[in-house]
Amino acid sequence: xxxxxxxxxxxGFVNWxxxxxxxxxxxKMRDPSRVERIINEFVQGxxxxxxxxxxxxxxxxxxxxxxxxxxxxxxxxxxxxxSLPVSFKEESxxxxxxxxxxxxxxxxxxxxxxxxxxxxxxxxxxxxSGFPFDQAEIDxxxxxxxxALRDRTHELFDDLNRLQIPVLVLSAGLGNSVISLLGQANLxxxxxxxxxxxxxxxxxxxxxxxxxxxxTFNKNEAVLDGSEYYDLVHNRDHxxxxxxxxxxADMAAGVPASSHIMKIGFxxxxxxxxxxxxxxxxxxxLVDDQTMDVPRALLALIERQHKLRLAGNGVASATLLxx
Ligand SMILES: Nc1ccn([C@@H]2O[C@H](COP(=O)(O)O)[C@@H](O)[C@H]2O)c(=O)n1
Ligand SMILES: [Mg+2]
Numbered sequence: 223x224x225x226x227x228x229x230x231x232x233x234g235f236v237n238w239x240x241x242x243x244x245x246x247x248x249x250k251m252r253d254p255s256r257v258e259r260i261i262n263e264f265v266q267g268x269x270x271x272x273x274x275x276x277x278x279x280x281x282x283x284x285x286x287x288x289x290x291x292x293x294x295x296x297x298x299x300x301x302x303x304x305s306l307p308v309s310f311k312e313e314s315x316x317x318x319x320x321x322x323x324x325x326x327x328x329x330x331x332x333x334x335x336x337x338x339x340x341x342x343x344x345x346x347x348x349x350x351s352g353f354p355f356d357q358a359e360i361d362x363x364x365x366x367x368x369x370a371l372r373d374r375t376h377e378l379f380d381d382l383n384r385l386q387i388p389v390l391v392l393s394a395g396l397g398n399s400v401i402s403l404l405g406q407a408n409l410x411x412x413x414x415x416x417x418x419x420x421x422x423x424x425x426x427x428x429x430x431x432x433x434x435x436x437x438t439f440n441k442n443e444a445v446l447d448g449s450e451y452y453d454l455v456h457n458r459d460h461x462x463x464x465x466x467x468x469x470x471a472d473m474a475a476g477v478p479a480s481s482h483i484m485k486i487g488f489x490x491x492x493x494x495x496x497x498x499x500x501x502x503x504x505x506x507x508l509v510d511d512q513t514m515d516v517p518r519a520l521l522a523l524i525e526r527q528h529k530l531r532l533a534g535n536g537v538a539s540a541t542l543l544x545x
Contacts, residue, residue, distance in 0.1 A: 236262055236523060243519035248509040252501045260505070261520060263482045264460050265527045269385040272524065273458040274517070275443065275473045277465035278393035278400045278418070283370050284512045285466060285490035293370040294363075296395030296418075297346070299403070303359040313349050317342055325438055325467070328495040332439055332469060339437040343394075343419070347430035350421070355428050357398060357421075364402040371407060378514040381521045383411040385528070388455050390443070392473050393418040394436045415451050417441075439469040444476035462486065462517055471503045486516060 238244050238258040244251070251257050264272065276282060279295040287293060294302060301314055321342040324335055382389050389411075393400050397418030404410050419431040434445060446452040459481040461474045466488045474483050487504030488511060489496055500507045508516060 234265075234527075236265055241519050241523070243515045244506070246511075248511055249516065250497075250501060250507040250509065251505065253505070257484070257505050260482050260484050261523065264484070264520065265523050267460045267482075268528045268531065269387050269524055271458055271460040272385070272387045272462070273390065273455045273460070274382060274387060274462045274464070275390045275392055276463075277441075277467065277470045277473065278391050278416075279395045280466040280490070281464050281470065281488055282372065282375060282391065282404075283367070284372050285488060286510065286512060287370060291370075294367065296393060296397075296399035296403070299363045299367065299399040300360060300396050302363045303355070305355065305359060307353055310349055310353070314346060317345055317349075326491050328492050328499065336437075336439045339439055340435070343431075343435050343437045347435070350428050351430050352427055354426060355421070357402075360398050361402050361406070364399055365406050367403060368407045371403075371409075373513040373515075374518060375514050376407070376409065378518050378521070379409045379411060379414070381518060381525070383413050385521065385525060386413060387521075388451075388458065389414045390446075390451065390455070391416045391418070392436070392441050392443075392445075394438045394441050395419070396421070396431075417445060417451075438467055441469070442473050442475035447476070462520065464488070464517060466490065468499060468503050484520070 236258070238251075238254050238261065241261070243249065244257070280293070283293050285293070297314075297318075300306075301311060321338055324330065324338045327335070379389070391400060391404070391414065393416065395418060397416055397420040400416050400418050401410065404414070404416070417436070419436055422429045422432045436445060443452075443455075446455075456477075459478060461477060461481055461483045463471065463474050463483055464486045465471060465473060468487075471485045471487065474481065477483070484506070485504040486506045486508065487500050489500045489507050489509050493509055497507070506516060
């Protein structure tokens with residue numbers, strides 16, 4: 223997994239300070255001892271009890287690129303398609319500029335935002351109706367942004383696939399773009415499932431989005447109820463949740479209360495104003511971190527312990543990670 227190990231501990235307990243990725247100055251934890259406890263539960267439980275639930279826009283994709291180039295959201299990729307009527311683009315731009323500031327407003331409580339988000343998704347569904355559209359257009363634009371994924375996203379997905387840990391990409395964005403981008407980046411492994419808003423067609427023309435509508439503040443594992451994926455993950459009670467919006471922290475809502483959940487939040491917009499809320503919502507807050515180093519460090523620990531167990535070494539060894 224590309225991680226060095228340095229420290230061996232006889233009792234197998236992992237100290238959070240030994241995980242280099244967690245000691246970086248931009249990595250903030252409200253309660254390091256809680257993080258440490260969950261990590262040790264994950265390590266003891268092994269990969270077979272793990273699942274990962276991740277947001278897509280600005281979580282799997284970067285919030286900021288090195289060259290300052292833009293990273294469009296999954297809806298942004300759709301909006302960039304050439305054949306869309308000019309009026310569609312103008313109207314959907316207006317919606318974006320009206321609702322996006324509300325979505326990321328650090329002062330408005332989430333309960334108040336919900337109504338606005340429903341309005342946004344409903345209006346954009348209505349706008350996305352009545353004209354022909356070819357998925358190949360999305361594929362062409364999405365292909366340009368394969369490199370806008372966080373650094374070491376490929377390594378993270380490889381790790382998860384190797385460890386057979388189910389990955390749920392839960393996106394309130396446009397699933398057609400999410401699948402296209404992940405597919406072109408060769409990340410649609412068999413353990414990856416995308417739940418999102420997908421384009422709907424009627425009589426060869428677009429007809430809004432398929433139900434149920436998934437917006438920033440209602441996306442959680444409850445949407446999986448009764449699905450095959452639910453059967454696959456419902457007894458995987460060790461969960462890593464990753465997101466960039468406060469609402470993303472609830473993506474594992476609906477799982478049994480006894481589950482152990484590690485919430486990782488990527489904070490980039492309005493850092494100072496948002497810090498307190500993020501610290502109170504996520505277990506780990508990564509400020510302007512455009513990598514997958516922290517989740518990879520956790521997986522490296524889990525894998526190391528798993529290998530030791532397979533090798534018949536009952537005594538755990540702690541690992542000092544240099545990711
Ligand atoms: N019509 C819309 C609706 C939403 N957005 C943005 O998409 C993002 C949702 O995607 P996640 O993968 O982060 O769940 C959301 O943050 C909105 O800003 C949009 O661009 N157009
Ligand atoms: Mg997001």
